[in-house]
Amino acid sequence: MDSEDEISYDEVDSGNESSGDDVDFAMETEAGNPRERTNDTDDYPFEVLTTEEIVQHMVDCIKEVNxxxxxxxTxxxxxxxxxxWDxxxxxxxxxxxxxxxxxxxxRVINPFRKTPVISWSRSSVHAMTRRTSSTNGTxxxxxxxMLLPIHTLTGLECGHRFCSGCWGEYLTTKIMEEGVGQTIACAAHSCDILVDDAxxxxxxxxxxxKLKYQHLITNSFVQCNRLLRWCSSPDCNNAIKVQYVESRPVTCKCNHTFCFNCGENWHDPAKCSYLRKWIKKCDDDSETSxxxxxxxxxxxxCSCTIEKDGGCNHMVCKNQNCKNEFCWVCLGAWEPHGSSWYNCNRYDEDEAKVARDTQEKSRAALQRYLFYCNRYMNHLQSLKFESKLYASIKEKMEEMQQQNMSWIEVQFLKKAVDILCQCRQTLTYTYVFAFYVLKNNQTVIFEENQKDLxxxxxxxxxxxxxxITSENLTDIKQKVxxxxxxxxxxxxxxxxxxxEGYEKEWWVYME
Structure with a gap:
């Protein structure tokens, strides 16, 4: 490769501008030592890549193709x-x-083409030729x-040439204001050739x-590479590299565990697609309606929407052009309610089976949603509190060690909090799973398991x-x-x- 094709990148980080992890890399640097961070404890191997390793991985991919x-x-x-990056x-x-x-x-020029293809219109080419030839070297x-010396103008392989000042302002605007890195097109109007790194x-x-541009390039490399994903912890700049994409948990060096497929916190037993639906359902305004x-x-x-704010069922529409009087219960006219023949209190079973009221369906759907949502949110909240337990448990472990207990003897407390948090997290997403799955014999077994856990x-x-005191330590330790x-x-x-239900297709989901 020619030296003019080499690109040196200085002070590059993971794409997070708040990061202080700056590294140097070059397109032609030698590959470093093989990374040995594969997760051997599971049958889903993955690597945790630092900023430097992400950049090196990108360089390795380019060199492998070259x-x-x-x-x-470039x-x-x-x-x-x-x-x-396939x-x-x-x-x-x-x-x-x-x-x-x-x-x-x-959107690149074929490097094997000797004559560049210029997309100027015929009149533009004629005008450029005239302006160039009619002046002395400008x-x-x-x-x-502006008329400038020819050697001060520069351009891409497409043949479009501009002064360095205009190029600099154009690229700076694209990078700093528009946040564009990978897809900066030529500054010429209607030319879609991409500006390369060099x-x-x-x-x-x-x-x-330059640093912002390198952030964008690195970030885009991870985002568009299906085998890479940024750690979803907000303060982490690491990425996870896998051999194949699957809905499986991966754990970063920051100890954050998440689903590689969707990037959300690990959500067993709910599937990614239904978790996305659930999050959208919780976030949008559909529940308000x-x-x-x-x-x-x-x-x-008149079909005006009315909310009942008192105990009386005699409703009077506030619409000035309506003033309709009706019964809140049956929506019938209020006038015959005092008559002995009017049966507002009688429930017609046959009529209810033929045509259910839309409002009652909405009420039932809302109650069902709130049932699962309340339990989902409750476990999420408990999980946050349980995470704080680590601080208090650490203090207890230190106190117990001061009472002549060994470090090994007090580790049962940390193990207990670890398992408690795992159970809370699993229980959280069981309610997402249960919300979407239709009832059958297997869901009854699932709910019994859920209740037991x-x-x-x-x-x-x-x-x-x-x-936990020295007096009750033995009893509490055994119970815990x-x-x-x-x-x-x-x-x-x-x-x-x-x-097993997924494998044997026991679960049928509601749409």
């Missing part, structure tokens, strides 16, 4: 980004015989329209703009919140150990039942 395809490294990076897809397209189409789709910048680093002069449907009625005459978890939580072992076994039993 060992087969001898094109500039062009290779654009091509790989176009294929979401090297196999890129190589397959590259050798299918239509390279011009490949480069056009990736050329007009297509942006600021030209950006050459034309941009301010270090903070459900509340309105469940707690209000429409005037049978919930009861045991509450008992363990109660044990850990008790005051027995209970956390039971909790973990019941959690596994419940999850294995759900997994």
């Amino acid at each position: 060992t087969v395809v001898e094109i500039p490294a 062009t290779t990076r654009i091509l790989l980004n176009h294929f979401k 090297k196999e897809k890129l190589m397959e397209r590259y050798y299918d015989g239509d390279q011009d189409k490949l480069f056009a789709e990736a 050329e007009e910048c297509g942006i600021c329209l 030209n950006v680093m050459r034309l941009v002069k301010e270090p903070k703009v 459900n509340w309105i449907s469940a707690n209000t009625k429409e005037c049978p005459k 919930e009861s045991a978890t509450e008992c363990l939580s109660e044990y850990l919140e008790r005051d 150990q027995d209970k956390y072992r039971y909790c973990e076994s019941r959690r596994q039993v419940m999850l294995e039942h759900v997994y």
